[in-house]
Structure formats: structure tokens, C-alpha cells
Amino acid sequence: MELRFDDQYILxxxxxxxxxxxxxxxxxxxxxxxxxxxxxxxxxxEEIFKSLPKGNHYCFQADISDPKSVKELIDKIQRTIxxxxxxxxxxxxxxxxxxxxxxxxxxxxxxxxxIEPNLTGVSNLCFLASRLMEENGGGRxxxxxxxxxxxxxxxAPAYGASKAGLNALGQSLAKALALKDIxxxxxxxGWVDTDMAAEGMQSDQAQAIKDQxxxxxxxxxxxxxxxxxxxxxxxxxxxxxxxxxxxxxxxxS
Numbered sequence: 187m188e189l190r191f192d193d194q195y196i197l198x199x200x201x202x203x204x205x206x207x208x209x210x211x212x213x214x215x216x217x218x219x220x221x222x223x224x225x226x227x228x229x230x231x232e233e234i235f236k237s238l239p240k241g242n243h244y245c246f247q248a249d250i251s252d253p254k255s256v257k258e259l260i261d262k263i264q265r266t267i268x269x270x271x272x273x274x275x276x277x278x279x280x281x282x283x284x285x286x287x288x289x290x291x292x293x294x295x296x297x298x299x300x301i302e303p304n305l306t307g308v309s310n311l312c313f314l315a316s317r318l319m320e321e322n323g324g325g326r327x328x329x330x331x332x333x334x335x336x337x338x339x340x341x342a343p344a345y346g347a348s349k350a351g352l353n354a355l356g357q358s359l360a361k362a363l364a365l366k367d368i369x370x371x372x373x374x375x376g377w378v379d380t381d382m383a384a385e386g387m388q389s390d391q392a393q394a395i396k397d398q399x400x401x402x403x404x405x406x407x408x409x410x411x412x413x414x415x416x417x418x419x420x421x422x423x424x425x426x427x428x429x430x431x432x433x434x435x436x437x438x439s
Contacts, residue, residue: 189419191218195242195270196418197263199223199250199311200277202231204380205330208407209274209414214238216415221263221270223277225249250277250307251299260314269322272418273315276330278304278348280382282341297344304348309355316359316368324367328417329356330410331374331428333436349374353428360426369425371417376432377404399433 196213200206201222211234214220219242224231228247235245244266248259263270283296312327319325332349339346353372360370377383377395383404386395396403413431417424430438 189216189415191216191272191415191418193217193219194272195219195221195263195267196272196274197221197223197270197315198274198276200225202227202234204382205375205378205407205410206274206276207234208411209276210234211238212408212411212415213272213418214241214243217241218272219243219267221246221267223248223250223259225277250311251302252307253310256307256310257314260311260318264318270315270318270325271322272326272328273311273319274328274330274414274418275308275311275352277307278330280342280345283343284341285343300342300344301348301351304345305351305355308352312355312359312370316363316366319368320366324369326418327356327359327363327368327370328414329353329370329372330414331356331372333374333376333430333432335374336438337436356428357426364422364425367422369420369422371420371424371426372428373410373413373417374428374430374432375405375410376435378410379404379406398435401433403433405431405433 196218198206198210201210202224210220210222222231222235222245224247231245246259249255279300281300329352331352334346335349335353356370356372
């Protein structure tokens with residue numbers, strides 16, 4: 187079944203690489219008008235923007251960790267386009283720490299650098315985007331989480347906590363926004379073949395990482411993108427769900 191998003195406007199955060207780029211390309215190929223968000227990599231974002239198939243696409247910068255910048259982004263969409271049908275919260279950071287050598291100040295800074303973009307910034311985007319969606323009769327919010335929200339991230343505790351918080355945020359908003367015809371979904375990937383995973387894939391642990399899944403590989407960005415499109419078109423009764431896309435590397439019931 188071909189999924190089509192003709193005439194819809196889709197905002198994808200963190201669209202200048204990896205999963206975000208794959209999601210942007212899939213939506214554009216399916217007829218959507220895509221709003222590419224980037225923070226610092228303007229050159230790559232514009233390169234992707236120029237390579238997309240014909241459509242009414244946009245490329246906007248914002249620092250998701252900055253509440254003012256988030257508001258400016260949504261205000262720009264409202265002024266320029268006047269509507270938003272789907273928000274995909276993909277942007278995020280992953281930072282490892284060594285608990286044995288970290289001091290208290292470094293611990294606090296690591297949490298600040300992670301929680302602000304991964305959770306607080308996403309909550310601000312959801313709040314403002316949902317107001318715009320409500321004005322136009324509804325919409326969909328899709329958050330990209332992680333299996334780390336469930337299994338724990340001992341070398342990146344702030345990341346694991348931010349993703350667990352993102353799961354709870356999605357469930358809470360699904361309840362709060364349902365009667366406004368705004369539906370909220372969450373995707374929880376495992377390892378994905380992006381530049382963020384490059385160090386692990388080039389280490390002597392690469393095969394062990396792949397073997398975490400019985401498929402003996404990690405996911406491609408396209409597989410996460412396909413799931414995103416599926417949820418953007420899914421029936422409303424799935425709202426509040428968390429979809430695991432981790433190759434059975436972490437199972438929960």
C-alpha cells in the first residue's frame with residue numbers, strides 16, 4: 187500500500203543527517219511538503235533541500251534547546267505557511283560520560299546539554315505545534331525515542347532518562363490532545379546505521395552490537411523512516427502507542 191501525503195506540511199527536526207534526512211526524503215517522495223529543520227549544519231540541510239523532488243518545501247534553522255528559538259520556528263511556520271499537519275521530533279543529542287571520573291559540575295552540565303534538547307525542547311515544540319494544529323482541525327506528532335528508555339544507558343544516563351521522559355510525554359499528550367484530533371505516536375529504535383553509530387560500527391564491538399538482534403544487523407535509517415510514515419497515516423486509535431523498531435534486540439511485554 188502506497189502512503190500519500192499530498193498537500194500536507196511535515197516538520198522534521200534534525201533533518202540534516204541520519205534518521206532525519208531519511209524521514210524527509212520518504213515524506214517528500216510521498217507527496218508531502220517538507221519543512222527541514224537544522225541547528226548548525228546549514229550547508230548539509232540546504233543540500234538535502236535542493237535535492238528533494240518537486241514540492242513546496244522549506245528549510246528553517248532553530249536551536250531546539252532554546253525556548254525562544256523554538257517559538258520563532260513555529261511562528262515562522264505560522265506566518266509563512268499557516269498550517270502544520272505532522273511534527274516529527276527527531277533532533278536529539280547523545281553524550282556518554284564516565285561516572286568514575288566525572289565531577290559534580292560536569293555531571294550537571296551533561297544533563298543540561300542532553301535534557302534541554304531531548305526533552306524540554308521537544309515539549310516546547312509539541313506545545314506550540316499542537317496550538318497551530320488545533321487551528322487547522324488537527325494533526326499528528328511523532329517522537330523518535332530509543333530502546334534506551336527501557337533497558338537503561340549506564341554510560342549515557344541523561345540520554346536514557348530523556349528518552350523515558352519523551353515516552354511519558356507522548357502518552358500524556360495523546361490523552362490531552364485526543365479530542366482536538368491531534369494524535370501522538372512514539373518510535374523507539376535500537377542501533378541505527380547513522381553517523382551517530384559510526385564509532386561503534388568501526389570498533390571491535392561492531393559484530394557484538396549487530397548480534398544484539400537475531401537479525402544480525404542494525405537498522406537502516408530508511409526502516410525508521412518507513413515506520414514514521416506508517417504512523418503519520420495510522421488510524422487514530424493507535425494514539426499513545428510506542429512502537430519498538432529494534433530488531434528484537436530488546437523485548438518488552
